[in-house]
Amino acid sequence: MSLQLYFAPGACSFVPHVLLEAAGAAFEPKLVKIHKGEQYSEEYKALNPKSQVPVLVTEGAVITQIVAITTFIAESFPAAKFLPSDPLQKARVLQTLAWMNNTVHPTFTHIFMPQKFTPDAAAQATIKAHNVQLFAEQLREINSLVAQAKATGGSYAAAAYGHDHLTALDAYVLTFNRWGSIAGIDPTQFTHSWAHIQTLAAHPAIAKVIERERLQLNLMG
Ligand SMILES: N[C@@H](CCC(=O)N[C@@H](CS)C(=O)NCC(=O)O)C(=O)O
Numbered sequence: 321m322s323l324q325l326y327f328a329p330g331a332c333s334f335v336p337h338v339l340l341e342a343a344g345a346a347f348e349p350k351l352v353k354i355h356k357g358e359q360y361s362e363e364y365k366a367l368n369p370k371s372q373v374p375v376l377v378t379e380g381a382v383i384t385q386i387v388a389i390t391t392f393i394a395e396s397f398p399a400a401k402f403l404p405s406d407p408l409q410k411a412r413v414l415q416t417l418a419w420m421n422n423t424v425h426p427t428f429t430h431i432f433m434p435q436k437f438t439p440d441a442a443a444q445a446t447i448k449a450h451n452v453q454l455f456a457e458q459l460r461e462i463n464s465l466v467a468q469a470k471a472t473g474g475s476y477a478a479a480a481y482g483h484d485h486l487t488a489l490d491a492y493v494l495t496f497n498r499w500g501s502i503a504g505i506d507p508t509q510f511t512h513s514w515a516h517i518q519t520l521a522a523h524p525a526i527a528k529v530i531e532r533e534r535l536q537l538n539l540m541g
Pocket of ligand 1: 371
């Protein structure tokens with residue numbers, strides 16, 4: 321199966337990037353310099369008219385959206401158990417993944433790119449400050465999820481739902497806390513998430529992705 325992942329360092333594309341590497345998939349990482357606006361080039365828009373990463377191309381078919389991409393990876397590499405087979409456990413993992421993707425991520429977009437929501441500079445500052453508070457609350461909620469997972473004796477976030485395997489949730493935990501540090505929210509205060517992130521960063525596949533993307537986990541440190 322041919323696979324190409326279009327990613328930007330430190331962006332949400334880290335999530336499928338981790339799953340592909342952890343599955344041992346043979347894939348071609350394709351760097352998109354979003355800080356230079358490459359996502360708005362005609363060539364990239366032909367691939368994804370929404371001008372976003374990640375994009376996964378398989379055998380010429382283009383897949384966008386993290387929920388769809390990670391489900392495709394999970395089903396293409398079932399031995400990795402990126403999704404539970406039990407229907408209720410699977411629903412729980414997907415419900416949290418959907419929340420991370422449709423709520424937590426857009427909260428950060430309001431902090432990082434407030435200009436997307438209003439051209440008014442003063443309104444942008446208000447939007448940003450308000451969303452920093454919301455994002456901190458969401459990081460607290462994620463910390464509770466990790467605490468719940470660890471309380472079961474598990475090693476991964478989905479252990480909270482009875483599925484103790486690496487999933488997209490873990491890669492999002494790392495990404496969101498790293499983003500929090502960009503927004504001035506000290507990630508070390510979320511002690512369960514922060515300890516979990518150190519363990520994740522030592523996982524060989526995740527370490528490889530961190531190195532390829534040249535990521536610093538805490539930008540406040
Ligand atoms: N819901 C989308 C979110 C994708 C997204 O927001 N990607 C960001 C990076 S984290 C992006 O490409 N931003 C470029 C831009 O908005 O110009 C998904 O799940 O793939």
